[in-house]
Amino acid sequence: MPSPPLRARADSVRTRVSDAPRQLWAVYAVLGVVLLGYFVSLILRDTGQSTRLIDGWLVAAFELLLSGLCLARAFGPRRGRAMPLVLGGGLLSWSIGDIILTAESSGGAGPPTPSFADLFYLGFYPLVYVALILLMRRHITTLVPSTWLDGAVAGLGVAGVCACFAFTTILQTVGGDAAALATNLAYPIGDVLLLVLVVGGTAILPGRRNPQWLMLAGACALNAAGDTFNLFESTGATSHVATIFNGIAWPTSILLISASVWLRPGQANPLLAQRTASFLLPALGACAGVGILFVGSLHPVQSVAIGLATATMLTVGVRLALSVRRLRSLTEKRHRQAITDELTGLGNRRHLFYLLNAFFTDQADPRTAPRRLSLLFIDLDHFKEINDSFGHAAGDELLRQLGPRLSGSLRDSDVLVRVGGDELAVVTLDTDAAYAAEIAGRLMAKLREPFVLGAVSVRISAAMGIATAPADAADSAGLLRCADLAMYRAKSGPSPIELYSREVDDGGNQMGLVEDLRVAVEAGRFELHFQPQVDLRTREICGVEALLRWPHPRLGLVTPLDFLPLAEEAGLMTRLTEIVLDSALRECAAWHAAGRPLTVSVNISVSNLLDPAFLGTVRVALATHRLHPSSLILEITETTMIRDFDACKLVIAQLRDLGLGVSLDDFGAGFTSLAYLGSLAVSELKLDRTFITGLASGDEGRDLALVRATIDLGHALAMRVVAEGVEDDATLELLRDVGCDVAQGYHIGRPLPAGDLDIPSARPQAVAEPALAATG
Ligand code: C2E
Ligand code: CA
Ligand code: CA
Numbered sequence: 001m002p003s004p005p006l007r008a009r010a011d012s013v014r015t016r017v018s019d020a021p022r023q024l025w026a027v028y029a030v031l032g033v034v035l036l037g038y039f040v041s042l043i044l045r046d047t048g049q050s051t052r053l054i055d056g057w058l059v060a061a062f063e064l065l066l067s068g069l070c071l072a073r074a075f076g077p078r079r080g081r082a083m084p085l086v087l088g089g090g091l092l093s094w095s096i097g098d099i100i101l102t103a104e105s106s107g108g109a110g111p112p113t114p115s116f117a118d119l120f121y122l123g124f125y126p127l128v129y130v131a132l133i134l135l136m137r138r139h140i141t142t143l144v145p146s147t148w149l150d151g152a153v154a155g156l157g158v159a160g161v162c163a164c165f166a167f168t169t170i171l172q173t174v175g176g177d178a179a180a181l182a183t184n185l186a187y188p189i190g191d192v193l194l195l196v197l198v199v200g201g202t203a204i205l206p207g208r209r210n211p212q213w214l215m216l217a218g219a220c221a222l223n224a225a226g227d228t229f230n231l232f233e234s235t236g237a238t239s240h241v242a243t244i245f246n247g248i249a250w251p252t253s254i255l256l257i258s259a260s261v262w263l264r265p266g267q268a269n270p271l272l273a274q275r276t277a278s279f280l281l282p283a284l285g286a287c288a289g290v291g292i293l294f295v296g297s298l299h300p301v302q303s304v305a306i307g308l309a310t311a312t313m314l315t316v317g318v319r320l321a322l323s324v325r326r327l328r329s330l331t332e333k334r335h336r337q338a339i340t341d342e343l344t345g346l347g348n349r350r351h352l353f354y355l356l357n358a359f360f361t362d363q364a365d366p367r368t369a370p371r372r373l374s375l376l377f378i379d380l381d382h383f384k385e386i387n388d389s390f391g392h393a394a395g396d397e398l399l400r401q402l403g404p405r406l407s408g409s410l411r412d413s414d415v416l417v418r419v420g421g422d423e424l425a426v427v428t429l430d431t432d433a434a435y436a437a438e439i440a441g442r443l444m445a446k447l448r449e450p451f452v453l454g455a456v457s458v459r460i461s462a463a464m465g466i467a468t469a470p471a472d473a474a475d476s477a478g479l480l481r482c483a484d485l486a487m488y489r490a491k492s493g494p495s496p497i498e499l500y501s502r503e504v505d506d507g508g509n510q511m512g513l514v515e516d517l518r519v520a521v522e523a524g525r526f527e528l529h530f531q532p533q534v535d536l537r538t539r540e541i542c543g544v545e546a547l548l549r550w551p552h553p554r555l556g557l558v559t560p561l562d563f564l565p566l567a568e569e570a571g572l573m574t575r576l577t578e579i580v581l582d583s584a585l586r587e588c589a590a591w592h593a594a595g596r597p598l599t600v601s602v603n604i605s606v607s608n609l610l611d612p613a614f615l616g617t618v619r620v621a622l623a624t625h626r627l628h629p630s631s632l633i634l635e636i637t638e639t640t641m642i643r644d645f646d647a648c649k650l651v652i653a654q655l656r657d658l659g660l661g662v663s664l665d666d667f668g669a670g671f672t673s674l675a676y677l678g679s680l681a682v683s684e685l686k687l688d689r690t691f692i693t694g695l696a697s698g699d700e701g702r703d704l705a706l707v708r709a710t711i712d713l714g715h716a717l718a719m720r721v722v723a724e725g726v727e728d729d730a731t732l733e734l735l736r737d738v739g740c741d742v743a744q745g746y747h748i749g750r751p752l753p754a755g756d757l758d759i760p761s762a763r764p765q766a767v768a769e770p771a772l773a774a775t776g
Helices: 006-015 022-044 052-074 082-104 116-139 145-173 178-204 211-234 240-260 270-274 280-298 303-338 349-364 383-390 392-407 433-448 476-492 502-507 510-523 560-569 573-593 614-624 638-658 674-679 701-716 729-737
Strands: 373-380 415-420 423-429 451-453 456-458 462-469 497-499 527-535 540-552 556-558 599-604 632-637 661-667 684-687 720-724 742-744
Touching (some): 022 052, 022 240, 116 178, 116 211, 145 280, 178 280, 211 240, 349 373, 349 415, 383 392, 383 456, 392 415, 392 423, 392 456, 433 462, 433 497, 476 497, 527 573, 540 573, 556 560, 560 573, 573 599, 599 661, 614 632, 614 638, 632 638, 638 661, 701 720
Parallel strands (some): 462 497, 540 599, 632 661
Antiparallel strands (some): 373 462, 415 423, 451 456, 527 742, 540 556
């Protein structure tokens, strides 16, 4: 069934403020009119013209009827019956009091004090308190002590003011009879307590639109006012207005109380609960308390009022003490939160700087003994792929497991923090780089143990860089930069843990390097090396892979892993790939011309693949060198593609349509699922080096099984399978045995400039052109 439109549903929620059937509201309306009539009659009659029939029996009957209506709500089908039941009981008690009073005052005799009627009148109070508390409890689910105290301050303050007047009057009127005095005092005390509750409740109820509470609170206030006027009347200070008010206040109050139970309690709004209740009423209460105590110091004031004012101020004091305590704990909590990483519970980047700054500030003081601090910077490898392949929940889970796992390898005084993303850092005090390197080794071993993330088990690795203070840097940012540079070198070099070295790492000063790189790209000052690939069936060289080198004036020949990320970041990748393509195809064309139809494999990055102009660039480059597209193979690393998989998939298909080959590089190092692989139009799988190295040593039987299975998989998908990183003859033979198509590696040939390659040509006169420097 279709649900009603949202708008209509919202309206129906808004308009339903009452639980009563229409007829019932008609009854209340008639009773209201009757009350109005009674009000008019009170105005028209003279002060002395009170009749027992109208002012006694009829009023009592009126109240009895309203009590009944109120109780009826308790026996209805709806939930929340306790409140109307108790409240109806209170009204009934009051009405019975009226009936008894009317009966007792028959024959013109005034009722005795205390009378039997007082018992029922006074019974009204406790029942109404309970009802009010029940109602408050329904609205305030989470009530902190400070909220209660706010209510108490507001209520006590207002009650104090009322007590100033009411109690004076009573004590002036009532004679020495203890029972009479107690009875007469019970009313104002009851009223004062009722006021405390009503005003306090209004002060603390969140949100103002609660018609039920407001109606009930108004009625109770009216009742208290009626009592006050009754007091004035009994002192003899009767006026016509007081009589009218005295006559009308109680029936009106009872009418309102009775009707209020049929109103819907205002919807509890969970959003409002966050907002603290208004501070106006508690503030007024506090002012009243101060005012009474002040006046009390100059003039005699009722001791009850002084007591209430003192209670108000004591409550204010407790409330303030609570506030201060809460504020302090809140400040501490905020500070803790500010330096804690929410996900892992470890310290965050801010915490790291906090510690480092404290260290450097301390060391800047000439009076403190010099100390040493080591910073170990850790960057996880392939973390992005774990997120992309298994979902962010798995990535989060891995990060959460890091803290407990790594902390076990540290001293209590060492601090492990999450710097951000997949970067962690360890700060150790009073240790040297050797100790830091030792714990780095231990942490690395821990990191390499598999992580169980739900149903899957994942292995990761990391790169770590170490810097020490004061040797390497004199401030926090400098130390972090040093550790970061060392880590960066670990990422691209053979060792996953590196110590910062000024000579090496500042040579790679990133900003300077980027500028150098920009100049090199503009001038086309690069070299291209070529690594031969052998066809395992014919045992002949069938192609080459073009590998980029950057001859840096100061650093020497820089390997691609050291500068490609910079090129990517600086937006130089498009131009760089154009240079490589042009140069590689130029060499290729030369080999073709020399009678060696080799293929050339060129590495491209995802940013190339996603560049809309890339397809055109490839087409133009092929046309320029008059090469058939099948001579070119573009290699794209499996792990980099996952993020924009769909877009990459599309471009790969378009490249294949051009007629050239596309190779999935470093296959097996990432987490490409079989489902992904099946949908990619690649022509070649290039097995990652890690599976191939050590293949022949025999102790990696699983690697051989994996290689064999991957070759079969590639063949089943009509892909050529290339093994890279072949470093010995045994591996080469093994690969041939398991049906691998092509092999590449130091054993076959190292990457070399085209001119140095030992590729027997069919036409000896062909000479390879010099490398890129000339192509610019
Ligand atoms: P890759 O595509 O996996 O290239 C193979 C890397 O393994 C090369 O490192 C190569 O020198 C090295 N290698 C070859 N045979 C062996 C062996 O038997 N044993 C060992 N241990 N290593 C071997 P290189 O030249 O440093 O290249 C690193 C990576 O840089 C390449 O990995 C490739 O992803 C990227 N790259 C290289 N040239 C370019 C380029 O022109 N453009 C782009 N976008 N990336 C490039
Ligand atoms: Ca490659
Ligand atoms: Ca590779």
